[in-house]
Amino acid sequence: FSTGDMLTTVLKDVFQDIDIYEDRFRFLQYPFDSPVSDAGIRFYKFYIMDTVYVERDKCFHLSFVPNNSQDFGFTGHLYILADSTYRVKECQLNLPKKTDINFVDNMIIDQKFGELPTGEWALLEDDMLCELSYLKKVLGSYLVRRTTRYFDFAFDPLPDKLFKKKGDEIKDVNAMMRDDKYWSQYRQEDLTQSENRMSSFVDDLTKIKGFKYIMFVLKAFIENFVETSTPDSKVDIGPINTMITSNYIDGLRLRASAQTTANLNPHLFLKGYYAYGFKDQKSKYMGEVEYSFDKKEYLPREFPKHSLTFTYQYDNMLPSDKFINTDKDNVFTSLKVCTVDQYNYERKATIKYEREREFGFKTTAMIRYANYEPCGELFYRTMAGESSLQTFIAEQQLSGQKWVHSPFNTHDITVAEASVAFRYAPGETFVNTKQRRLPINLDAPVFTLQHTLALKGVLGGDYTYNVTEASVYKRFWFSSWGNVDARLKGGIQWNKVPFPLLIMPAANLSYIIQDETFNLINNMEFLNDRYASLDVSWNMQGKLFNRIPLLKKLKWREFIGVKCLWGTLTDKNNPFLEQNRNDDVLMKFPGHYDYNGEYRYSSNVMDPKKPYVEITAGIHNIFKLLHVEYVRRLNYNNLPTANKWGIRFMIRTVF
Template sequence: MKRAHSSLLFKSFITLLLVFAVFTAKAQTTVVRGTVTDAKTHQPMPYVTVTFANSTIGGGTNMQGKYSISTTGNYTKIQVTFVGFKTATRTIEAGKENEVNIALVEDNHSLGEVTVRAGKKKKYTNKDNPAVELIRKVIAHKKENQLENYNFAEYKQYERMSFSLSNLSEKFKNKRIFKNYQFLFKEQDSTLIGGKTLLPLYQEEKLSDNYFRKSPYAKKQIISANKQVKYDESFVDNQGLTTYFNRMYQDINIYDNNVSLLSNQLLSPIADHSPDFYKFFITDTLKDQQPNLIELSFTPRNTNGMLFEGRIYITMDGNYAVQAADLTVNKNINLNFVRQMQAKLAFEKNADGKYHLSQSDLKIDFGINKNKGGGVYGERLVTINNFVVNSPRTDATYKGPEQVVVANAGDKDDQYWLMSRPDTLDASSAAIYKNIDSLQTIPSFKKTMDIATLVLAGYKNYGTFEVGPANTFYSFNPVEGLRLRLGGRSTPQLSKRYYFETYGAYGTKDKEWKYFLSSTYSLNNKSIYSFPQNYIRASFQHDTKVPGQELQFVQESNFLLSFKRGANDIWLYNDIFRFDYVHEFENHLSYTIGFKKWNQNAAGALKFEQLLPNGTLNDVGTIHTTELSASIRWAPHEKFYQGKLYRTPIPDRYPIFTLSYAQGIKGLAGGDYNYQNLTAGISKRFYLSQFGFTDVSTEGGYLFGQVPFPLLDIHHANQTYAFQLYSYNLMNFQEFVSDHYASITIDHNFNGFLFNRVPLLKRLKLREIIDFKALWGGVRDENNPLNNANLLRFPSGANGGTYALGSTPYIEGSVAVGNIFKLLRIDLVKRFTYLDNPGVSKYGVRAFVKFDF
């Protein structure tokens, strides 16, 4: 009985001890959390190691500089360490929750105390280099660490993009225009990107759900909320701003061989052949992190190349994954206007032990002068959470366009954004939406925007109608003499359904009035210039034209195009009535159906003459044509530089396919000819990493039926002094015609790959370009007036006249120097074939103005 009682007491004692231990353990758990910042810049510091002093217990800070560590041990101090900064130690209370924020101070003397007396510097080599061996392991494991490794993946994403005028002087800040608007400015530490004073101009935020499926491949983003600074649509196209900025600040995928940045491609430090272009160094081992990390620093072998420099942190848990990256570019890199660039990437561990991108923060400061003066600062922050893998959704989730904006995405209130953002906006960023509204009420700001619209876009806005383009108001040519023109177009302020465009012109030499009228009706209640287009248009034009002249993105009566080489006296008077239906789909497939009634009259030295059986020449007069047409265009993943009343495709790596068919019908609305014209084309940009990029365009056509020469394919010639990518720059107007042809254009930009290796050239940031064009074609006997007297004779003139291509193709090529003054490309063009044709130029110098980064 006594033994049983003793046993019961023992068990009770053990139970009490266990309960006491549990409560004691709970009471003695020490938790420390807080934020680590840079004492100089006040910016949060990621990847900093925080441990309990004299232990290996701890962790690291995230991208926002936040940390949280805990222990049941009796520790009263924490230690904070980071390479290049003084170690910080802070006292804490054991057994309690502690909030400790730490500002680390740079260790400016750590390197100054070291004296190196070594002899000859050891040459860098990849052989037997542990850093290179490590990066090769990272490369070998790339596939399994990418999103495409999963069959399915989904995540939520928050994105914030902002732009500001940067590095502003006190003189600018104190201008009279800002006297009562000092609240617009943002002050920050002068050492940060952008300088001390910023003037925020634009901000956009997005929340989205993202879905990925490997097979069949699908990637979809559903934007559930969108908030954007809104400018007056009279001056700025807000949707166009978004498209343009997204093109500049694309997603950074360090696992891709090439990373798109500002319309360029930079070689990733973990690209397949990165050891051939980068030097790698192991600069730290972070054993206090879980998993253990190796800090790998890298720098370009050629500091002028399209390459990054910085640090990546590699996990040592067998994944050889990138856990974090800090990327920047050398100041010598051949990127226009870029003063500073910094990209920070952070990755989180999935449930399966692999890593996914959790945050990306890209900052770029632009300026005409790289060392001083005002500029533009832009930042794009992307945060990813709720990452789920291999959890398939229904097929409907993945179908449809890649990006969908829900109907009420722009209607979310401030409270919604306050609860939904993964971080808190600083005061300046939070106030930008209201501040810009206030800025637009300043009369002087409105006046400045009005002038800027006229100078940059060429139009003067009057609300529902705008007048322009200004560069067509005055021009001249041999047929019309001095040409005066005035026109304009309606704006969406008048109607989102109806659009009108018109102009009138008068030639002082031919004493003729020219005019144009068009009316367009939008079928989807969107601007007819916005994607996807869906409209019908009717137009009539009575005007002059140079046969075979095709211009890219400029008006034919542009003043600068008045200056031409050689004889320029072969012209047409055209009367063209058109009716077109255009329909684009979300997958970037589009089709056009058209009706065209076209009357052509010869002008200048051009004559429509027919050789009669008695040997005399008969002036035919007017050529009447009636044509039905249909075309299909597919441009997968195409994006545009979107303006209020225009849009320009952005070249990308995806091909563009076109197929067109035209049917001439004799007897319909006065048409005189039956014929069929079939044309097909493919164009694509090829990115070649460090070797630049190549734009390739091919086209072919075949005309069935017998027609006079004005209805043959008149190949695109160029007699201006401006270089045109898709015209033949040493071919004379109407020099060659064909009823069947094939062509190819190759334009390769080396992006400074060669010039960057020449000491005298690399400082100028010039870029070398080569261009090649070839055209094969001919005219069948049934369409050749030399074999058929019923046809109009090929014209002759000061330039030698019109010819059919023979068995030899027309070939021309050029070598060019681009990026002169960051805007100008100058080509030295050489013509290789048909050099004996009268009036041709064997060589020529052409200029091309292009704004690029």
């Protein structure tokens, strides 16, 4: 599949280089204890097998196995020099047959060390052979073979500035442009006959009658985009899963989307969509122009990103849409767990500058003009307008009628804001797909800091405000007990603003699991101007299920988590206080009128001493694909909009 450098990135992240002299190294996206580390002495059992010669060097032959065969560890052999240095001459690593890692049937890693002419001891050969399978009886199995030879060593001192801010590895910017002649010159071992035939094998497949149609459907399903030509598509059609959806405002919604690729221009990229809702009979659209200062292979989001983007969009949006990390028109997330009828028509123009560095630091500067017009059951009405409405109703004796669209409502609001954000994630790696870029090395800590400033009167902006937000993420590994992901966030709205500009929780309103969101908080259920959230999840990687008969054969993995939200609304932004009864800035919180004309709020003020808490218990790796979680809401259940529990799921494959 033509997915940019997706395959290369995945293989490099999954089948990483192994340094047995590290106490712990990352392999198959899991941490393993080295058999020659201090931790390995406790993790493995060792057996002295024999004394043998390996290439004229006398060695002790040791074999080793994990104390528990289902823990993440290797079996294998060590050949250690029988002299005072006890150096490793050769190391053979295998995955135990009963390991809990998905898809891997067999794994052999063979490393050989030797002495250089200069006297240094170094790794010279590093070979790996891996047998992968899924539904083996139907699809068979697949071999991944990697042969690595090290040569031309140099130990001259290198200037520190050479690697400064570039990490431990420097890549040739033209590495992807090299031809076969270049690689043949530096390859230490010739390709096998079968490896040389791979390109012709792929060509032969494409000539099979009907095969290209099968590939077309598969690529559309997996990549979510359709190429307009092969192999060098200049325009891709998609995302496919956004073409037919529905929502409260649009009813049936049809959408056509497309994006250009580097095959058209490696620096200039265009993207956009046109959508039509048959219920409101309105057109929605988005157009985006992005200029990349670096030459790209396929898409502008390829790491590291350095670009300037202009976007113009008009569409209906949920206030919570900004928290989901997929397209708002994704057909799988369009099915909501509750009735969602409070939307905005949003018209936005954005200029954004992004600069990423190789060492994981990203800077984003943005200027945005936005106009928000409420639609559906959402309306804007200032507290002064609410007082005028109540006086009007009393004078006309019209109590009980629905006044949602009364002349006392505010038709729309406009903001003009500038923001700057910093993100630091040392060691982070990505997968580039045709739709988005996904982080795959979740071991990297992530630190973010953002400030947004808006000024009244600038570009027609109605309000002045400042918003500051910060977050920290870190993954902790506990050897065979799995990993804990912890994420802490906090933010402050410093100024007096109406409710659309307050801070609302990151609510997930669909049945599909979305990272960094709350599963049982409804749309705008809580509105704050100060908040802090904590998300802690523990994936035990089957530590308990592996010790239960029958269950251990299923390779299910346990998952538990807790999410907490502390929030408060200061007096200056609280429309329920008597002092703000006639305020001309603050707005009446969202809600609905019932059949009797009584207004019932759907947005609430949190108790600053009572955090919202929801807990999760789940089973992952069902059929090696499905993750199912049960979510329970522990408090604020007295609110009429509260859902006490729910089931969420997603499709995700991991080793």
